[in-house]
Amino acid sequence: MKVDIREVCLRDGLQIEKPISLAAKVALLEAIVATGVREVEATAFVSPSKVPALADAAELAEELYRFPDVEFSALVASANGAKRAIASGLRSIEYVVSASDAHSMANVGRSSSEATAAIADVARIAHDSDATVEVIIATAWDCPFDGPTPARHVLDIAIAAVELGVDRIAIADTIGTTTPRRVSVLIGKLKPLIGDIPLGAHFHNTRGAGLASAYAAVQAGVTRLDASVGGLGGCPFAPGASGNIATEDLVYLLRDSDIDVDVDLDRAIDAAKVAQDAVGHELPSALLRAGDRILA
């Protein structure tokens, strides 16, 4: 069994950090690519004023030619963002649709249905340039404003995404609230609706259950997981609070569960150190502190 890990430290990991230099990002990218990972979320083409840490998206995109063996993706929240990503040379577009109206309005100023309808434009823009498009369904379990997200909202977005010809679908635990059983239940409803479109999942470890949820997702049929070296992505104003699940912690768990990944554990720990130095504060990764176990 194989799980594809997408490294998201450069986008979701850095998103709420103080901006770091392009050179520091390239150094982090080199460390990430050295782990063996085949998919990297490089940046987001969103409002530079809202997300100053990713304001250099176009500049970073120009550095990606250095790593020809890696599939780089960029997150967008609109058709306009998709155009910018394509114009910058990206060929893998992640388009986020929030399953909660309150979160969707707060985040992109339009309802969940409006964001869902725009999948058509994003998919056309991507496919016209031989790029792929993944729809990421945000707040798939809980909204920070409205609480639990009805599964129906998630399923409706997924059905629309399938009809509009997207290449991949992912579900995101945007605020780090879900737990293994809720993961299994939602995936059990979702899988039959999306046929053989690859399904990914994105977890935060905010309430300690990120790895447990990731493992439950794999057991339920997810073949793609997002993770961030060091667990980068925690709120800088809550020291030690976990953001994305840490790549090295995930790799450790999957390796010991006889699940293949492309990422080398020792190199992932090395990359976590680079990430920690780049942001200048302690990261929540467990393996970064504890290291691997004695294998034999």
Add this chain to the structure above:
Amino acid sequence: MKVDIREVCLRDGLQIEKPISLAAKVALLEAIVATGVREVEATAFVSPSKVPALADAAELAEELYRFPDVEFSALVASANGAKRAIASGLRSIEYVVSASDAHSMANVGRSSSEATAAIADVARIAHDSDATVEVIIATAWDCPFDGPTPARHVLDIAIAAVELGVDRIAIADTIGTTTPRRVSVLIGKLKPLIGDIPLGAHFHNTRGAGLASAYAAVQAGVTRLDASVGGLGGCPFAPGASGNIATEDLVYLLRDSDIDVDVDLDRAIDAAKVAQDAVGHELPSALLRAGDRILA
């Protein structure tokens, strides 16, 4: 479905901390009992010079009469320790046997087989005083010196424990290395050998997989889990490193998995704050920082 949580912050949690006062322990105990938990590991009757933080075991035992609805247990590593625990009024004895010779020698100065043979004495001492005895099999997955523990060692100790009439058996991931699949595999081998003797499990979150392992254990048939409020129990010399799985993080995961527990989540978070104040440094609990999700 129901899982019994045993609160271990007073023993495993405090064990490697700088000693705190008896009054501080009683205050922590009050906060713990207020969570609704029915089983509390109060202390250990071991060498006071080796574990100065628990040197007040007999004094603490004298305070336990205040909480008549709670079952208090004490950890021992020898027949002599069991005698001291019984003499102090404890009626629930946990006897630790390490499944690894290297760890057993380092910890108690005798081999794993010698420690296993002593189950007979400990059980007799306990049963002669109408006390119960639980055998905790330490280093059940990995030894800090020898690496992976052969399952056969764990199973042999369990078989001996059953033959010698112990009341409960538990398996402990002493150094925080195990992961869900290894948990399922070991429990799958163990369960058929112990009949209807209740099986517990004890996990550390040292490599981030503590909750994932605990959930896997429950799925595999474990009905008892140890946990420590705040995740108290991490090494004080590795700031932020996780020790025991945090009671509140476990309760959150189990509640959202439709598994009943006696512990109230909000009260567990309150107790974690008391524990954090008592030891004077930040604890690794996730819920302590992030709080509960919006429920509806």
